[in-house]
Amino acid sequence: MFSFIIKRILILIPVYLGLTLSTFTLIRLVPGDVVEIMMGEKAVDPAVHAAAMKRLGLDQPLPIQYFNYLKDIFSGNFGTSFRDRTPVLDDFLSHFVPTLELALCAMVIATILGVALGITAALKRGSWLDYTLMSGALAGYSMPIYLLGPILTGFFAHYLGWLPVSGVISVFQFLDVKPLYGSWLLGSLTSNQQGAFIDVLKHFVLPSIALSTIPLAMIARMTRSAFLEVLGEDYVRTAKAKGLSPMRIILVHVLRNAMITVVTVIGLQMAMLLAGAILTETIFSWPGVGNWLLDGFHNRDYPIVQNGILLVATALMLVSLCVDILYGLINPRIRHS
Known part of the structure; x- marks a missing residue:
């Protein structure tokens, strides 16, 4: 029974990695700028917009963002809300x-x-x-x-x-x-x-x-x-x-x-x-x-x-x-x- 359970757990690992890739990709396919939604008229200033993108880590290439996303997840860090600043x-x-x-x-x-x-x-x-x-x-x-x-x-x-x-x-x-x-x-x-x-x-x-x-x-x-x-x-x-x-x-x-x-x-x-x-x-x-x-x-x-x-x-x-x-x-x- 123990080996049966271990096999089922191992099967879930690639499924879990596929889920991380899906969630990371799909939200970025939705139209809309997260900084403009968060800051409203303040985001009109290019300098303010660029600073916010850098602070949120959204100025980096998508592969690097995904790598950082995986690293945070496997370290137990599920991030902080952009809007409310809560875990x-x-x-x-x-x-x-x-x-x-x-x-x-x-x-x-x-x-x-x-x-x-x-x-x-x-x-x-x-x-x-x-x-x-x-x-x-x-x-x-x-x-x-x-x-x-x-x-x-x-x-x-x-x-x-x-x-x-x-x-x-x-x-x-x-x-x-x-x-x-x-x-x-x-x-x-x-x-x-x-x-x-x-x-x-x-x-x-x-x-x-x-x-x-x-x-x-x-x-x-x-x-x-x-x-x-x-x-x-x-x-x-x-x-x-x-x-x-x-x-x-x-x-x-x-x-x-x-x-x-x-x-x-x-x-x-x-x-x-x-x-x-x-x-x-x-x-x-x-x-x-x-x-x-x-x-x-x-x-x-x-x-x-x-x-x-x-x-x-x-x-x-x-x-x-x-x-x-x-x-x-x-x-x-x-x-x-």
């Missing part, structure tokens, strides 16, 4: 935590409901329940977030007044602990703190539901297809002929072999949620990395766009690595092939 890594972490929390909430909802509905539809194949569930999944997949989001906010927030739509804070900020090694118990909080914590969780309900609809539909449909394919295999018929209970057949023989497809879909959908939640963040005023990157792009803030996209891509690569490792754990033939 890009600190800005990224402060915006990525809310995005990660939202993506995880949406993914938990999508995975639990999607797998359950997919298995139910597969076991009831051809029945009215199967057609109803898959029709609902198709409707969920076809519903765009920019339409579903306003519907949810209009009904549950404005009409019923049950849930808030903005003003969210991070769960980790509320608990005032370090996410990696902090520990807490809800029971140890006072009644006021528990009420405030529940209020924090309420802010997650609407954006999590809106963001989970498409992944839920995809997971449900792919789970159904994978289960139907495995249910038709010879070893499943042999297990039935041996008189094994239906529950044992499903959990031992069907579920594990069908999970390869399901894990693939979950991994891809998780990557999409991390990278593509900008519409949800905009609708629900969520302080995530999507809005942060969009602002950096509008301001031609090279360090934010280059390194922000690179850091998001790094997170996606780690998700892909985790999916590959799960492949090896679920099916030993994969890591030995």
